[in-house]
Amino acid sequence: MAILYQHKIEEQLRFIGKKTNRPFISWSGEMDRVDPVYFFALGQACSFRERFYWSDRANETVYVGLGCTYSIETEEKEQRFHSVETQWKRWMEEIASYHNGTDATPILFGGFSFDPHKPKTDKWRAFPHAKMVVPTVLLSLKNKKATLTVTVPSECHEEVIEKIGMLMRLLSQEQRQPTSSLPKLVKYEEIQKEEWIHAVEKTIGNIRKGKLDKVVLAREARLSFADTIDPSAVLWRLREQQPFSYLFAFEQEGQCFIGASPEQLVKKEGDACYSVCLAGSIRRGKTFQEDEQLGQWLMHDEKNLREHQFVVQMIKEAIEAVCEHVDMPASPQLLKLQHIQHLYTPVIGEKCHAASVLSIVEQMHPTPALGGTPREKAMKEIREIEPLDRGWYAAPIGWMDAEGNGEFAVAIRSGLLSGKEAFIFAGCGVVGDSDPISEYEETKVKFTPMLSALGVERNE
Numbered sequence: 001m002a003i004l005y006q007h008k009i010e011e012q013l014r015f016i017g018k019k020t021n022r023p024f025i026s027w028s029g030e031m032d033r034v035d036p037v038y039f040f041a042l043g044q045a046c047s048f049r050e051r052f053y054w055s056d057r058a059n060e061t062v063y064v065g066l067g068c069t070y071s072i073e074t075e076e077k078e079q080r081f082h083s084v085e086t087q088w089k090r091w092m093e094e095i096a097s098y099h100n101g102t103d104a105t106p107i108l109f110g111g112f113s114f115d116p117h118k119p120k121t122d123k124w125r126a127f128p129h130a131k132m133v134v135p136t137v138l139l140s141l142k143n144k145k146a147t148l149t150v151t152v153p154s155e156c157h158e159e160v161i162e163k164i165g166m167l168m169r170l171l172s173q174e175q176r177q178p179t180s181s182l183p184k185l186v187k188y189e190e191i192q193k194e195e196w197i198h199a200v201e202k203t204i205g206n207i208r209k210g211k212l213d214k215v216v217l218a219r220e221a222r223l224s225f226a227d228t229i230d231p232s233a234v235l236w237r238l239r240e241q242q243p244f245s246y247l248f249a250f251e252q253e254g255q256c257f258i259g260a261s262p263e264q265l266v267k268k269e270g271d272a273c274y275s276v277c278l279a280g281s282i283r284r285g286k287t288f289q290e291d292e293q294l295g296q297w298l299m300h301d302e303k304n305l306r307e308h309q310f311v312v313q314m315i316k317e318a319i320e321a322v323c324e325h326v327d328m329p330a331s332p333q334l335l336k337l338q339h340i341q342h343l344y345t346p347v348i349g350e351k352c353h354a355a356s357v358l359s360i361v362e363q364m365h366p367t368p369a370l371g372g373t374p375r376e377k378a379m380k381e382i383r384e385i386e387p388l389d390r391g392w393y394a395a396p397i398g399w400m401d402a403e404g405n406g407e408f409a410v411a412i413r414s415g416l417l418s419g420k421e422a423f424i425f426a427g428c429g430v431v432g433d434s435d436p437i438s439e440y441e442e443t444k445v446k447f448t449p450m451l452s453a454l455g456v457e458r459n460e
């Protein structure tokens, strides 16, 4: 069946390509369910140099993209969200779609840098301030159905069709698990630890002087391995270790930005809109009793509640601005993840009149969970004081469809894989009664998910 399918796709792509006068064609068809991480791994075997992976917290929507047929990129600073949206709308006019009875259409997937005004370092050279792509091959797993969407230029080159054919052939073979073995760690280094603690002290001082209310400061650790890190092995482990998180990967030019984030920025589904306030943290306990105690402490700790409240206030206002009705609990709940627990307030907006999910992202980023309060002052403080180029860390990552529906997460608990090296990132909300050493410890806990996915267990 799969072989027939392969010929069918190849044949139809050639046929449709000749018939249409639009520059791009998009073909969709239902397929047998396939493990999405395995599909991601096959992308490399078929020499697709760009890949992405997305699954939401409930694992209800999974997208895997291979290759890049169309890319929207901008280094623009002020209008980047708007610019992506305009280009996406224009591009939608250029495709001829053949859905074969499926409800699939091409989607745009990608991300943004945290702060377009911070000078970029060489590490993030391949990651523009905004980049969203239409993949050549898209696997969608939704509502228990698997769909393949192939999007190519109408005058598609034979080599692309052959690559797709090869992918279909490999898919028809017995599924193997991608290897989850990882290379040996050679070196682990926390970058500018002392400078970072000093930056936290300075920021606490500025907050106490009344200059601003909250600033999120982040830092970095660098890991060197004996061999190249395979992103599919990391993805495989993240999926096992971090259920109830968004899994994401965006690979290009041999670099892969990857992570498992618990934090939704926003989801738009017709006229419904969802967001989450997540701020305030404590580690998990070693025993059930200790874990409960730590959770209860977090629920009542004034410093953490204050950290959380800044986020609640801002997100509430942002969602109220685009929805007629907003529903959220009056006090936070606990969200327990594998290595950490957080204060958590879910937000539901009804009768949303925003034009698209991207237009809401534009209003929301950065929330005080990643930037601070007031926003502009906090951004300036981070720019001046934080010894780090955040790149895409702590910024929106996600997808959007033709109708402007879609979902974005905040790319935390993440790292950049680059050959034999991995750079991982973690930050924390600094307020007036923060203690620099406790904040340092908190970022250590937040490194754990990526460390563990990279096969590194550190408990000191």
Ligand SMILES: C=C(O[C@@H]1C=C(C(=O)O)C=C[C@H]1O)C(=O)O
Pocket (backbone or CB within 6 Å): 216, 218, 263, 278, 279, 280, 281, 307, 342, 369, 370, 394, 412, 413, 425, 426, 427, 428, 429, 430, 446
């Ligand atoms: C900045 C990060 O996490 C954010 C900061 C939190 C905090 O300070 O309590 C909690 C959740 C996230 O919103 C990170 O994980 O890097």
Ligand SMILES: [Mg+2]
Pocket (backbone or CB within 6 Å): 279, 280, 281, 307, 428, 429, 442
């Ligand atoms: Mg915190």
